[in-house]
Amino acid sequence: MTKEQEKELSKFVFNNFIPDSKIAIEWIKDNFAFKEREVLKHYEIATLLNAISIEITVAAQSFFAWKSINNTASNDSSIHKSINSNALSWNIILHSLQTTFFISIGRIFDTNSQSCSIHLLFRQCKKSIKDFEKYSICKRKIKEMGGNLII
Secondary structure (H helix, E strand, O other): HHHHHHHHHHHHHHHHOOOOHHEEEEEEEHOOOOOOOOOOOOHHHHHHHHHHHEEEEEEEHHHHHHHHHHHHHHOOOHHHHHHHHHHHHHHHHHHHHHHHHHHHHHHOOOOOOOOOHHHHHHHHHHHHHHHHHHHHHHHHHHHHHOOOOOO
């Protein structure tokens, strides 16, 4: 395609498929702007805590696996040489560990009100503050141990 044809195609696309800039800006604001939405689902605190705990475990495992590979390779020249013999594979593995780490951290601290994150856990704890009173904790612990609460 020549430069002239590219220009003509760009003009055609811009004129026919891109809406008025004010309309486009409003559409972007409506669809992509951060909005604090009300949480539609009620999550049990234990369920949230478990989900976040899994994400923290995944982040820690991927980080320490990546760190261990780097430390081991830098401390042992024979391992370093072995890794370098197949460097592309090890670069892919290290990259996937880093990616997993950052995705997990992103999930833990996601600010979207619909996401299962530390922010949602804090909001649910705040809504259920009565569950953290001494009597409620005592009652829950007795129930978890299989006992009956006698009043």
